Amino acid sequence: MSAGPGLESLVDQTISVITNDGRNIVGVLKGFDQATNIILDESHERVYSTKDTVKQTKAFHLGLRSLLLGCLLKPHCDFANPVIGGMEGVQQLVLGLYIIRGDNISVVGELDEDLDSSLDLSKLRAHPLKPVIH
Amino acid sequence: MLFFSYFKDLVGREVTVELKNDLAIRGTLHSVDQYLNIKLENTRVVDQDKYPHMLSVRNCFIRGSVVRYVQLPPEGVDIELLHDATRREARGG
Numbered sequence: 001m002s003a004g005p006g007l008e009s010l011v012d013q014t015i016s017v018i019t020n021d022g023r024n025i026v027g028v029l030k031g032f033d034q035a036t037n038i039i040l041d042e043s044h045e046r047v048y049s050t051k052d053t054v055k056q057t058k059a060f061h062l063g064l065r066s067l068l069l070g071c072l073l074k075p076h077c078d079f080a081n082p083v084i085g086g087m088e089g090v091q092q093l094v095l096g097l098y099i100i101r102g103d104n105i106s107v108v109g110e111l112d113e114d115l116d117s118s119l120d121l122s123k124l125r126a127h128p129l130k131p132v133i134h
Numbered sequence: 135m136l137f138f139s140y141f142k143d144l145v146g147r148e149v150t151v152e153l154k155n156d157l158a159i160r161g162t163l164h165s166v167d168q169y170l171n172i173k174l175e176n177t178r179v180v181d182q183d184k185y186p187h188m189l190s191v192r193n194c195f196i197r198g199s200v201v202r203y204v205q206l207p208p209e210g211v212d213i214e215l216l217h218d219a220t221r222r223e224a225r226g227g
Contacts, residue, residue: 004167109191
C-alpha cells in the first residue's frame with residue numbers, strides 16, 4: 001500500500017490528541033502503529049472549563065470536593081498528577097509517558113509551538129468536547 | 135476500495151470533515167489511506183469560539199472511524215464517473 005496519511009512525519013514532534021471521550025492530551029509522539037495506537041512522552045491533559053475567575057473562587061471548595069470525588073471516579077485524576085495550569089481557564093494535568101489505544105483516538109494534530117505559546121490558556125473558556133457517538 | 139480511490143483524486147482540494155463528536159474541521163486534503171484516515175493541512179475548526187481546543191493546530195490526522203461526513207467542493211464531484219463506478223462495484227466487477 002502506498003504511503004498514506006501515516007504519522008511518520010509527526011514522530012518526535014509535539015502533538016495534540018483528541019480522544020473519543022473528548023479529552024485533549026498534548027505530548028511528544030514517540031511511536032505509533034497501523035491501528036493508530038500511539039506512544040506519547042512528557043504528556044499532559046488540557047482540561048477545558050467554562051467557569052470564569054469570580055465563580056471559580058466562589059466554587060473553590062465545591063471544586064475541591066468534586067476533585068476528590070473525581071479521584072474516586074477517575075483513576076487518572078489523582079494527586080500524583082499535579083495541576084500545572086492555574087485553577088482558572090484551561091488546567092493542565094501532568095500525565096507523563098502514555099500509550100493511547102487507537103480505538104479511542106479521534107484527531108491527532110501537529111501542535112504549532114509558536115501558535116501555542118501565543119495562546120493565553122488562562123483566558124480560554126470552552127465546554128468540554130462531546131464524546132464520539134458511533 | 136472505490137471510496138479510497140475517490141478520495142485520492144480529491145487530494146489538494148479544500149474539504150470540511152465533520153466528526154462524530156460534532157466537531158467540523160476544514161482544510162486542504164493532504165492524503166488518505168485504506169482506512170479512510172484523512173490528513174488535512176491548513177486546518178481550522180469551523181466553530182472556533184465553541185471549540186478552541188485546536189487553535190494551535192495547523193495540520194492534523196483524523197482517524198477514519200470517527201468521520202461522520204466529508205463535505206466536498208461541488209467541482210470535485212464527477213457524478214457520471216461515480217455512477218459508473220458504483221454500478222460496476224454493484225455488479226461485482
